[in-house]
Amino acid sequence: MDIELRGITKRFGPVVANAGVDLHVRAGEVLGLLGENGAGKSTLMNVLCGLYAPDEGEIVIDGRPVTFDGPSDAIAAGIGMVHQHFMLVPVFTVAENVILGIEPTGQLDFLDRAAARRQVREIGDQYGLRVDPDALIEELPVGVQQRVEIIKVLFRSADVLILDEPTAVLTPQEVEEFFGIVRALRDAGKAIIFITHKLDEILEISDRITVLRGGRVAGQGDPETLTTRQLAEMMVGRPVSFDVEKAAYAPGDVLLEVRELTVLRNNDEIAVDDVSLAVRSGEIVGIAGVQGNGQTALIEAITGLRHPAGGSIIYDGRDITHSSVRARHAMGIAHIPEDRQRTGIIGDFTIAENMVLNSYYDDRYASGPSIRWPEVMQHAARYAADFDVRTPSVHAKAFQLSGGNQQKLVVARELTRDTKLLIAAQPTRGLDVGSVEYIHKRIVEARDEGDGVLIMSSELDEIVALSDRIVVMFKGRIVAEFDAFRGPVDRNAVGLAMAGSVSEAAA
Template sequence: MNNSNVDYSQKVVEMKKITKKFGNFVANDNIDLTVHKGEVHALLGENGAGKSTLMNILYGLYQPTSGEIHINEKLVNIDNPNIAIENGIGMVHQHFMLVQPFTVAQNIILGTEPVKGLGAVNMKKAIEDVKELSEKYGLYVDPTAKVEDITVGMQQRVEILKALYRGAEILILDEPTAVLTPQEINELMQIIRNLTKEGKSVIIITHKLKEIKAAADYCTIIRRGKYIDTVKVSETSEDDLAAMMVGREVNFKVDKDEPKLGDVVLSIKDLLVRDNRKIAAVDGLSLEVRAGEILGIAGIDGNGQSELVEALTGLRKAESGSIKINGHEVINNKPLEMFNKGIKNIPEDRQKRGLILDFTVAENTVLQNYKDPRFSKNGILKMDAIEEHAKMIVDRFDVRPTDYTTKARALSGGNQQKVIIGREVDNIEVSRAATNEPQLLIATQPTRGLDVGAIEFVHSSLVKQRDEGNAVLLVSLELDEVMNVSDRIAVIYEGKIVGIVDGKGADENTLGFMMAGGAEDEQ
């Protein structure tokens, strides 16, 4: 983005020689960051590189071990978020901090409510203020809607408005596109442009190179807690940004041989699954996935993908139809039975469905099979064996930090995902050896929130499972990912498969047309 709104004579943020230690672990090591008025500044780094830690220091959630912070060229001590807000800093966290049963307006004014008469909250004024603010920045929201009833993209707008309502001139967005649809991402880019036109400065914590190129003026790269460089985005290629981020060249194209197809592993026929409103979300769907292939499911969010995966993993009852694994009928089996029959799952929401956040990394690696004789005897866990098993997964899948006694909650989102993928791949290998039957790996949004180096690793892990004769069902909202990884692509629309195309040479326009409900042969 060529941003003419930047005033390079005004430094709104200067972080000088910032170091942050947690015990012996150095999260930030002598990092410098400068942001100017009206600038969009990207903070780029791998999962666990220290990006969020640095911004949590700027917002007052952490205090630096050493270093200085200057806001508008004045030295400040930001020892809590209230001080940050007083200095015009607002932060929108990756996991939103909204009160779900409250309305949009109630969330935005919370703690700074306009009052009337005897101290009663003046909701009429609050709603008017929110409307005025949202129209000014193109952040159109319904002030009276309950937060629990609006989309994730709308919730993000509420968080941005909440910061602006409190007078933010410097806005920190932590992984702002991680949970957005492509349309919502485009809308967010326009919102960021509107903010800079008004003289706001925006810091984006991200590892998505396309969005840095689309939105940012400058980019500071940190790797493993150390400052690498600050570059002008318009003069730096995606390849160069990726190499600086991970310390080596990154291969964006998935290298894979032609698939060696085996027998049908997953067979779905006439499957009917209803959503929470009792509406048919999966509506007479039929599909087959063979050993030795990756079948990608492409579709716009909300077309039955989540309900399909929940039915395949035993988390949602199917009303009718058939689900067979290696010829065995498993429809409406319990989750553990599905697991034992050969279905392994990388879930869509790693925090809700993939991990128990207050368990250690080691404990999370045996969630499904802690009763296995390797890990328990007479109902007592063999912690030494579990920790040895976790050490293997941590080493093999490059989980950081490497301490497997760390609680899962303390890991970055990308490293949480690595724990899940490592666990499921290990489960596949053990089950395959025991049963001599190919396994099905369901990977739903497997790279959401991961940096390019980790994405490359995940994709190669999926291809490895396919090459070892297992079946992989990839469900992703990232069309680039589906096209890059899949051998065949099935397009889902309103709960039905509307067409299947060969992954090699798949055309984005054709797939997009089918995803919108057009038939394959209508183009």
């Protein structure tokens, strides 16, 4: 099935989300759709799914113009979307989720579970989407849940599959498996639109690439000939630097010392197992590791959000193992939390309120029991301007910002405090190239000014680009250390250590 979008324009009030966008996907190919957050990818796909009616332009399927009055029309026409955030019922089984809404029924309208299970299995076998139809969704890992979403779409006889940021939630290994599935679907004659802002992935999986910027098609191309640098430039509209410029490595005294730390998860499993670690001022230490190997718990313990079961944390010569979160803030520890939506910001609060989320009690902003809002507003506006938080006003609510701007807000808040140690967990997860570049620059600036920096990231590229020293965590332990300041690290060795192969990882 061939599908073509011709001259699609979609406006929201004064905002033009799509301006005359053309897009063409053929059966048996993967079209990579690339663009920063806010470039109009989601709007375009929502037009294709029948959620929005375009203001101008038309959708052409196999040469015939069609109009969708709603998502059901698009589904009937064979268009299926796999959303970034899964739409599954956690307490239902795989088969139940797949048939939800179009249940096969037998006599007297009874649910035909056997048929459902059989169909799920057939689809799975056909495309290599192996899933147990009777497993409960809540017990499945994220990567398998995603397969269920794809089966759901295939079960509705989709010929065009839209995959919205499908790899954002996957581990590197899961991404590889996932690409295998995408290729199998392509070879079976499906047309696939693969939406992402990750450059490497789009080059690997796509047959053709279309780049959106500011609601328009900024460029098209062949992944064989394009480089990530060219793609990034198309996406952002200016040359992008992937190299992080750092001043010479000149570490100072030890600022943070973690000694034989052991931290338990809520279910009393050991998350961090006897870890020792030191961060000097003026250096960036990167914690590499596949997610779920104790990095989160380690950061929580250092920032005071989780009580360690054993060991001690020394900061600036003082034992802070049992200090409160606030005391640690006051001593100059800044923390960019792993999950900005959940812990980093309060969506319903204004940008100004979020900017002082952990400093509202400071003498700068408070007098007696009350907060001096005019002062807060002045500072918030200045910080927002300094850190390129794009918003019409500091009175706007934080949830109105895009992910990248939310993260810049968090970075602005943490770096404008009087800090000596910056702890950044997944500082650029889910962000577009422009924001990543900017946040990296700010983190390196903090290091060059003499702050100690501890970074945790599941993206090896980020760790390698920023760190002076790299430690690798696997199953709660530090299994390898690399000195990146001496020269380029062996990425293979780091990768092996991340996978738990310790023997040859040493530096």
